[in-house]
Amino acid sequence: MSQNQSPKPVYRAYALHNFRKLPQVADRLDERTLHEIEVVGHVLPFKVNNYVADELIDWDHIPDDPIYRLTFPHRDMLSEAHFALMERTLKETADKVERRKVANQIRLELNPHPAGQMSHNVPELNGIKLTGMQHKYRETVLFFPQQGQTCHAYCSFCFRWPQFVGMDELKFAMREAELLVAYLKAHPEVTDLLITGGDPMVMKAHRLRACLEPLLEADLPHLRNIRIGSKALAYWPYRFLTDDDADEVLRLFERVVQSGKHLAFMAHFNHPRELQPEAVRRAIARIRNTGAEIRTQSPLLRHINDDAGAWAAMWREQVKLGCVPYYMFVVRDTGAHDYFAVPLAEAHQIYRDAYRQVSGLARTVRGPSMSAHPGKVCVLGTTRVAGEKLFVLTFIQARNPEWVGRPFFARYDEQATWLDELEPAFGHPAFFFEAELMAGQSLN
Ligand SMILES: *Cc1c(COP(=O)(O)O)cnc(C)c1O
Numbered sequence: 341m342s343q344n345q346s347p348k349p350v351y352r353a354y355a356l357h358n359f360r361k362l363p364q365v366a367d368r369l370d371e372r373t374l375h376e377i378e379v380v381g382h383v384l385p386f387k388v389n390n391y392v393a394d395e396l397i398d399w400d401h402i403p404d405d406p407i408y409r410l411t412f413p414h415r416d417m418l419s420e421a422h423f424a425l426m427e428r429t430l431k432e433t434a435d436k437v438e439r440r441k442v443a444n445q446i447r448l449e450l451n452p453h454p455a456g457q458m459s460h461n462v463p464e465l466n467g468i469k470l471t472g473m474q475h476k477y478r479e480t481v482l483f484f485p486q487q488g489q490t491c492h493a494y495c496s497f498c499f500r501w502p503q504f505v506g507m508d509e510l511k512f513a514m515r516e517a518e519l520l521v522a523y524l525k526a527h528p529e530v531t532d533l534l535i536t537g538g539d540p541m542v543m544k545a546h547r548l549r550a551c552l553e554p555l556l557e558a559d560l561p562h563l564r565n566i567r568i569g570s571k572a573l574a575y576w577p578y579r580f581l582t583d584d585d586a587d588e589v590l591r592l593f594e595r596v597v598q599s600g601k602h603l604a605f606m607a608h609f610n611h612p613r614e615l616q617p618e619a620v621r622r623a624i625a626r627i628r629n630t631g632a633e634i635r636t637q638s639p640l641l642r643h644i645n646d647d648a649g650a651w652a653a654m655w656r657e658q659v660k661l662g663c664v665p666y667y668m669f670v671v672r673d674t675g676a677h678d679y680f681a682v683p684l685a686e687a688h689q690i691y692r693d694a695y696r697q698v699s700g701l702a703r704t705v706r707g708p709s710m711s712a713h714p715g716k717v718c719v720l721g722t723t724r725v726a727g728e729k730l731f732v733l734t735f736i737q738a739r740n741p742e743w744v745g746r747p748f749f750a751r752y753d754e755q756a757t758w759l760d761e762l763e764p765a766f767g768h769p770a771f772f773f774e775a776e777l778m779a780g781q782s783l784n
């Protein structure tokens with residue numbers, strides 16, 4: 341596996357303490373913008389790196405540039421009141437503990453744990469809570485390896501943000517791959533394991549091996565698919581090209597494929613720009629050469645990709661590069677949600693306008709989909725029945741597999757951005773799944 345001749349790119353991270361040293365920031369941002377980044381960055385996570393700054397952000401078009409919006413804090417990501425409170429606190433005290441107290445107070449008002457993700461889906465084995473795992477849907481288990489709980493850069497919309505600002509420190513994480521194997525052995529209904537984070541691809545190859553090898557060595561015929569959720573192709577493609585253990589990572593992928601399991605690399609891309617650099621294209625080709633399949637997903641985000649043309653371009657390019665478009669998500673109701681939210685009606689319009697533009701090979705994508713407490717709810721469209729304007733919805737995934745694929749209706753609401761803002765159609769008191777959902781709280 342020969343490398344190119346250019347010098348090996350060295351990863352450099354920039355966060356609140358050093359972002360002013362980033363050459364483009366020093367050159368282009370005025371003092372007021374720097375101040376706003378500092379205020380917002382004390383509440384929401386902020387990390388960017390040299391690849392994102394050099395290859396992805398178009399500095400001639402800041403602050404509207406989509407990748408700049410994706411990675412840099414913006415004043416409007418906080419409400420006037422929260423911004424003013426954090427700003428005043430920074431001015432009045434240099435005491436870290438005091439600043440943190442105020443920041444946490446604001447964070448708690450930003451719905452840090454939507455969809456019951458912390459409390460509802462943690463599985464148990466012989467009475468032990470497996471805090472590094474989630475098991476919400478029958479066939480898929482999520483695993484959060486302890487060393488993979490960060491990313492090469494942070495997305496300003498991230499729904500896992502509480503863990504990056506130290507609110508949820510390591511609550512998710514679990515060191516023992518043996519417990520994972522034991523749990524899977526005890527659950528023959530599980531066909532899929534999704535290794536996620538943060539970004540598991542920030543892990544060194546030997547750590548990734550420590551997660552994957554026990555799974556291959558254990559006798560788990562029911563485990564068919566191993567997925568790795570990652571944004572590394574977009575934020576640091578050199579992970580698969582020139583990092584010291586890049587080849588070792590790819591050999592590990594090959595070994596998973598050779599063991600007879602399907603390896604699905606679930607790549608997170610938010611904008612077609614992220615597919616343009618030569619480095620990401622070569623990284624995609626190298627991953628595909630191992631026999632792994634790359635599937636792609638992203639939320640729909642105001643200021644970043646709220647445009648059918650961007651989605652169509654992204655899906656087309658992905659298919660051309662051999663990736664399979666998988667999900668368009670509705671951005672979750674947490675963190676800077678007001679800043680990024682796109683109403684469901686508009687989201688569906690964008691989805692449809694994009695879907696219509698691409699060939700059947702890109703129409704593997706589904707959405708817009710909300711990962712809500714009862715399941716993944718997809719907006720199929722809008723219609724009118726007996727004079728009432730409606731949303732047609734369906735479950736792509738559900739706590740109860742019986743709910744999947746059954747269309748249901750909600751009253752049309754042009755402003756609604758999430759399932760909990762929708763009301764059942766035809767004057768029904770509740771959606772069909774609600775009584776069972778309330779009764780089944782023990783069901784993880
Ligand atoms: C999306 C998701 C999965 C995977 O669902 P698929 O439809 O199989 O991709 C599994 N667990 C959770 C909690 C999820 O949100």
Ligand code: SF4
Pocket residue numbers: 490491493494495497498499500501537538539570571608
């Ligand atoms: S890559 Fe994923 S986990 Fe990491 S910051 Fe972005 S959305 Fe969050």
